[in-house]
Amino acid sequence: xxxxxxxxxxxxxxxxxxxxxxxxxxxxxxxxxxxxxxxxxxxxxxxxxxxxxxxxxxxxxxxxxxxxxxxxxxxxxxxxxxxxxxxxxxxxxxxxxxxxxxxxxxxxxxxxxxxxxxxxxxxxxxxxxxxxxxxxxxxxxxxxxxxxxxxxxxxxxxxxxxxxxxxxxxxxxxxxx
Amino acid sequence: xxxxxxxxxxxxxxxxxxxxxxxxxxxxxxxxxxxxxxxxxxxxxxxxxxxxxxxxxxxxxxxxxxxxxxxxxxxxxxxxxxxxxxxxxxxxxxxxxxxxxxxxxxxxxxxxxxxxxxxxxxxxxxxxxxxxxxxxxxxxxxxxxxxxxxxxxxxxxxxxxxxxxxxxxxxxxxxxxxxxxxxxxxxxxxxxxxxxxxxxxxxxxxxx
Numbered sequence: 597x598x599x600x601x602x603x604x605x606x607x608x609x610x611x612x613x614x615x616x617x618x619x620x621x622x623x624x625x626x627x628x629x630x631x632x633x634x635x636x637x638x639x640x641x642x643x644x645x646x647x648x649x650x651x652x653x654x655x656x657x658x659x660x661x662x663x664x665x666x667x668x669x670x671x672x673x674x675x676x677x678x679x680x681x682x683x684x685x686x687x688x689x690x691x692x693x694x695x696x697x698x699x700x701x702x703x704x705x706x707x708x709x710x711x712x713x714x715x716x717x718x719x720x721x722x723x724x725x726x727x728x729x730x731x732x733x734x735x736x737x738x739x740x741x742x743x744x745x746x747x748x749x750x751x752x753x754x755x756x757x758x759x760x761x762x763x764x765x766x767x768x769x770x771x772x773x
Numbered sequence: 774x775x776x777x778x779x780x781x782x783x784x785x786x787x788x789x790x791x792x793x794x795x796x797x798x799x800x801x802x803x804x805x806x807x808x809x810x811x812x813x814x815x816x817x818x819x820x821x822x823x824x825x826x827x828x829x830x831x832x833x834x835x836x837x838x839x840x841x842x843x844x845x846x847x848x849x850x851x852x853x854x855x856x857x858x859x860x861x862x863x864x865x866x867x868x869x870x871x872x873x874x875x876x877x878x879x880x881x882x883x884x885x886x887x888x889x890x891x892x893x894x895x896x897x898x899x900x901x902x903x904x905x906x907x908x909x910x911x912x913x914x915x916x917x918x919x920x921x922x923x924x925x926x927x928x929x930x931x932x933x934x935x936x937x938x939x940x941x942x943x944x945x946x947x948x949x950x951x952x953x954x955x956x957x958x959x960x961x962x963x964x965x966x967x968x969x970x971x972x973x974x975x976x977x978x979x980x981x
Contacts, residue, residue, distance in 0.1 A: 597954050600946065607950040609972035614949070616973070679974050704948050706924040710781040719777050724827065728841040731776050732911060735920060739785065746949070747957050754959075754966045763973070770975040 608703035612649075614749050615682040615702045619646070619672075620766050632744040636691050643686030643697055646672050650680035673773040689741060696738045705746075710738065775826070775909035775922050776846065784929055786919040786944040787955040788912070796914065800845055801834055803939035808832040809850045815899045821851040821931045823939070829907045845912040849921070849932050852903035856894065864893045908932070917955075919944060 597603070619642065621628065628638040644665050650658040660675045662668075672680075682702060686709075689696045698710040712734035717727040752762050775781075792799050809822030809832050824830075825837035826848050839847045868889045872881055881889075909922040910932070921932050929946070936944050945951055953959065953967060 598950070600951070603950040604946075604948055607967075607970075608948070610949040610953075610967075610970065613973050676975055681972065702949075704784070704924075704946075705952065706782070706784050708782040708924055710783060711779065712781070721827075724777075725841050727777055728826075728844075728846055732842075732844060735776075735781070735783065735911070736913075743952055743956055746952060747959075750953060750957070750959070750967060751963075753970065754963055766973075767975055 604703070609681070610750070611705060611746075612681045612683050612702035613753075614746050615685050615700065616676070617749050617766065618687070618745070619682055619685065620769050624765070624769055628741075628745070631748050632741060634741075634744075638741060639690045641688040641690075642669065643688045643699075645684070645686040645699065646682060647684040648672055648675045648680040649683045650675060650678055670773075673770070676770050677773060689738060691737055691741065694734070694737075696734070698738065700742065705742065707738075710735070712738070775848070775907065776911055776920075777826075777909075781922055782924045784921050784924050785947040786921065787947055787951060788914070788917045788919050788942050789945055790942045792914075792940065792942070797840060800914075800940065801839070804834050804839060804847055807935055807939040808834065809852065813852065813903055817854075817903075818898060819851065819853045820903065821849065821935060823910075823935070824848050824850045824907070826909055829905070843913070843915065845910075845914060847910055849908045849910055849928065849935065850905055851908075851928060851931055852905045854898055854901050854903045856897045856901055860897060861890070861893055864897065865889055868893060910936075 598606070618640065621631070622640050622642055628640055629636060632638065644667070645661070645663045646669065647662075648660040650660070652658055658675075658680070660671055660680060662672050672682075684699060684701045686697070686699045689698075694713040696710065696712055699708045700706070701708075712731060715727060715730050717723045717730060719727055752758060755762075804823045807822050809820060809824050811832060814820060822832065823834075824832040824847070825834055825839060826846050828837045829848055829850055831837075832850075834847075839845055865886075869881060869886070872885065872889065873879060906928070908925075908928050911920040911922070913919070921929065923929070933944055933946075936942070945955065947955070953964070959967070
């Protein structure tokens with residue numbers, strides 16, 4: 597395995613490319629359950645923010661932040677067309693009836709603002725273990741979706757037909773704006 | 774914010790290696806050995822260590838559990854003394870005036886100023902209480918997974934150091950590359966192929 601710091605910097609684009617792909621999956625209404633090979637009904641939606649970055653020629657970067665519950669994503673799609681990539685996205689993931697909201701950062705896969713489904717248990721002494729196990733279950737669930745979908749993306753990205761199939765579809769989607 | 778709060782910030786680790794012997798006892802001993810001191814040291818700027826999730830200010834692992842189902846759950850507490858700059862400025866000004874009065878001069882040298890600053894910081898550091906920050910740690914030993922309920926860089930660094938010291942196991946941060954290395958079933962040739970990938974561009978002709 598490569599040195600951790602080197603690997604982080606060299607391959608952080610895999611995370612940002614992945615988030616861009618997730619946006620593509622959402623906008624083109626693809627079947628997430630099928631992609632992660634799950635019996636659960638899994639859906640993804642873009643939540644209330646998306647951040648893109650575009651490297652400019654002079655080593656500087658352009659950052660595009662779209663925020664708000666009803667925000668239009670046109671600026672983001674225009675940025676994609678200009679060569680930007682998604683660095684951070686707020687997602688709403690539904691697994692059967694359970695809803696999860698969170699923001700994921702592409703380069704680190706750090707999760708912030710994760711709201712898991714509500715629980716009826718409290719942190720009183722006799723309920724704490726149940727509460728911990730329920731919360732743990734929810735956290736494992738969401739990371740399972742993120743990781744499985746990411747590995748699926750890498751599998752597609754390294755497949756022989758990537759350039760002729762999936763990449764072509766993404767290009768068509770970006771070109772459709 | 775911890776595991777049982779309403780919103781979470783999480784960074785993840787893969788735990789490399791195995792514990793030989795009685796797992797729960799070894800974990801308990803590691804937690805106790807590196808628990809945060811009960812009595813705050815007035816000299817330390819930063820103090821960090823483990824504490825039970827249910828009792829963040831009384832690090833007693835005999836009284837409070839760290840085993841929930843099949844998971845280990847405990848907290849990392851980092852106590853840090855932080856002196857506001859304005860407080861340093863205030864006491865420096867007072868001490869500089871005292872020095873001038875004592876010496877009969879109407880100025881003091883650069884060296885004297887830095888000596889006064891050092892002294893002021895030293896005195897304030899002893900007087901000021903440390904501010905505690907608590908981050909939960911959820912460890913699924915069987916799956917070699919660990920969640921640290923924060924994404925703050927400094928807390929991550931403290932965690933990595935103390936965890937290695939406590940259990941002699943190396944926590945590896947999970948991010949795109951390490952997820953592939955630790956969680957995938959990709960063959961070596963697939964991994965070689967991944968290493969040749971370059972960032973995608975959708976705008977111009979250079980498609981990877």
